[in-house]
Every structure is written in C-alpha cells, then in structure tokens.
Amino acid sequence: xxxxxxxxxxxxxxxxxxxxxxxxxxxxxxxxxxxxxxxxxxxxxxxxxxxxxxxxxxxxxxxxxxxxxxxxxxxxxxxxxxxxxxxxxxxxxxxxxxxxxxxxxxxxxxxxxxxxxxxxxxxxxxxxxxxxxxxxxxxxxxxxxxxxxxxxxxxxxxxxxxxxxxxxxxxxxxxxxxxxxxxxxxxxxxxxxxxxxxxxxxxxxxxxxxxxxxxxxxxxxxxxxxxxxxxxxxxxxxxxxxxxxxxxxxxxxxxxxxxxxxxxxx
Numbered sequence: 001x002x003x004x005x006x007x008x009x010x011x012x013x014x015x016x017x018x019x020x021x022x023x024x025x026x027x028x029x030x031x032x033x034x035x036x037x038x039x040x041x042x043x044x045x046x047x048x049x050x051x052x053x054x055x056x057x058x059x060x061x062x063x064x065x066x067x068x069x070x071x072x073x074x075x076x077x078x079x080x081x082x083x084x085x086x087x088x089x090x091x092x093x094x095x096x097x098x099x100x101x102x103x104x105x106x107x108x109x110x111x112x113x114x115x116x117x118x119x120x121x122x123x124x125x126x127x128x129x130x131x132x133x134x135x136x137x138x139x140x141x142x143x144x145x146x147x148x149x150x151x152x153x154x155x156x157x158x159x160x161x162x163x164x165x166x167x168x169x170x171x172x173x174x175x176x177x178x179x180x181x182x183x184x185x186x187x188x189x190x191x192x193x194x195x196x197x198x199x200x201x202x203x204x205x206x207x208x209x210x211x212x213x214x215x216x217x218x219x220x221x222x223x224x225x226x227x228x229x230x231x232x233x234x235x236x237x238x239x240x241x242x243x244x245x246x247x248x249x250x251x252x253x254x255x256x257x258x259x260x261x262x263x264x265x266x
Contacts, residue, residue, distance in 0.1 A: 007208035022077030044217035054093030125164030126150035136173035147183035193234035
C-alpha cells in the first residue's frame, strides 16, 4: 500500500507578516506560504489530476487504483482557515493537525476555528499538546501524555473521537507510534519522505514530503503525480539530516537555528 502525502504548515494572507499564523521566528517562517503561492500549488496539483484523498483513515480500504494524494497542515495556525478556503475551490479535503496547547493563543486558531474546519468536512487531528522539539527523546510516559491529553481535548471539542495525528518536529521513532496507538491514534503522519505505509500496533504510519516557502508549483506537481526524482532528492536529504540529528543532538538544533537566522538553508 502506498500514498503520497504533502506536509504543509501555515498559509498567510496577502500583506500579513509570517508571524501572523503559527509559531514565530525564522525557522517556522520557512514553512509558511502566502495564500497566492499556495493557490498556485493547488492549481498545479489539479493540472496533473492527482487524486486527492479527503480522509486518510480510509487508506486501509484501498486495494487498487492510482496512488492517492493527501494534503496535511501542521500546527493549527490561524491561517488554516485560509488554506481551507482555497481547498474548497477544488472540493478537496485536508488534514489539519492541531497543537492543542496553542488553541486560542496569538497566531493560532481558537476553538471555534477548529470546529469550523471540521464543519467544512476536513479531518482534524492532534499535533501534540506542547509541540516538543524532540518528541522521540521524551520518555514513553511523556509521549503518551502528549498524545492522550491532546486527543481527549480535541475529541471533547469536536464531539467525536479524534484518532489522527502528526509528529511534531520531525523526531519520529517506533516508540512514538506505539505511544500514539496506545492513546487511540490510528493514523500517524511523520515527516519522513516516503510513500510506503506501515503498521505499528494498529496505527498506520504515513510519511510526508515537506513543502517549504519558495517550493515551486512544478516541484509540488511532480511529487503529487508520483515522479521519482524529486521524491528521491527529499529522501536523500532526509537521511543525511537524520544522521546529523542523531550524532549532533541538541548541537544540531542550535547550529540549524543559527544558519536559518542568518538566511541560510538547513
């Protein structure tokens, strides 16, 4: 079983500063697209007739046909509703993963905004409670606490069981999936660029291809249509970073923040 999932974050309205939605600072800003840029991405996806899947929880029922495309949006920034507006032009559903501890704070959706996403038919899930920088390094107990609290709060807010989530910060491990499963999560998005799915204790783990500010519409369309070269490039870069994260630990994060603050790439 395969799928192609694109990992977006914030969509910023015309003329608004990057910090208007989502987490502040230059590192987070790399993942924020203005509405016009995001609109061009959607147009490019439509032109290649990528089959957008409205609900990843139906993946287990798919046995044939073209590889589905899933659109995800991490963090729960205030710009999520702008992204939903643009998705609505195509009749597409998205997956909005909410940092629960930030609901109602500056730059993030309030409770009514989260409910509005669900009313529009989008999937709403957890992006943890506190967005720990290195989720996989937390103790299993702390991981379960992040997942369980966020799922309970969202489920109560929406009046339905929430069972979809994404891993904050890109720090995934099998233990992260097991603690997610123990908290009732049945579909878990990671940041690993892969189309292959796998099951961990009844939780379907789905990789994603990251989309940054400045990513061209043609590059997004190429990934969405299943072309191999752009997906391979992300995979090679991901594996190089994974090694650096493991070896460098906290030093890797400090160096990364320093490079990005000076206008570089990481």
